Amino acid sequence: MARWVEWYFNGLKVLAVFFLLVMLVLVFGNVILRYGFNTGISVSEELSRWAFVWLTFIGAIIVLRERQHMRVDTALRKMPVFAQRACLWVGQLLMLMCSMLFFWGSWQQVEINIHTPSPATGLSMGLFYGAGMVFGLCASLIHLYEMYRLLRGEGLPEPPSDPNIVPH
Secondary structure, three states: OHHHHHHHHHHHHHHHHHHHHHHHHHHHHHHHHHHHHOOOOOOHHHHHHHHHHHHHHHHHHHHHHOOOOOOOOHHHHHOOHHHHHHHHHHHHHHHHHHHHHHHHHHHHHHHHHOOOEOOOOOOEHHHHHHHHHHHHHHHHHHHHHHHHHHHOOOOOOOOOOOOOOOOO
16 A cells, blocks of 8 residues: 555656646747747646646645645644644644645536636636645545544654754
8 A cells, every 4th residue: 555655646746747847848938939939829828827736736745745844843842742642633633624625615616617618728627626626635635644643653743853953
């Protein structure tokens, strides 16, 4: 199971690089065409916007899974271990609720816009809002896993190695 999860997240990283390259090629190519040849790619702006949205949500999933999101744990480190675990569990629960709400709202937007074509490409706008669904589902699963880890006694912040260094 762990191997499949690693493959999935490595695939997400490759997809993020792909969307970044698509944005680079479309925007840079369009700038060159507009200023150099007085023409342009009509779908460039829309496709680069879609790539940016998907890149943002995929990046958020990767960062959440790798526990690299921003957190302030100064007060948390001062608490006893039981209180740390309880605060982290409640925090994960609240984030789970937000992720589920995000999924539900994105689902509703996909249902509303599935048959609406985008202005330049004619693709379904449901694909645009689908990025939120993917994020909401993946983030919810990550939060559930983090809650499970906390129940097992894992996932607490590590104490600083040098007591004179203030953790960031």
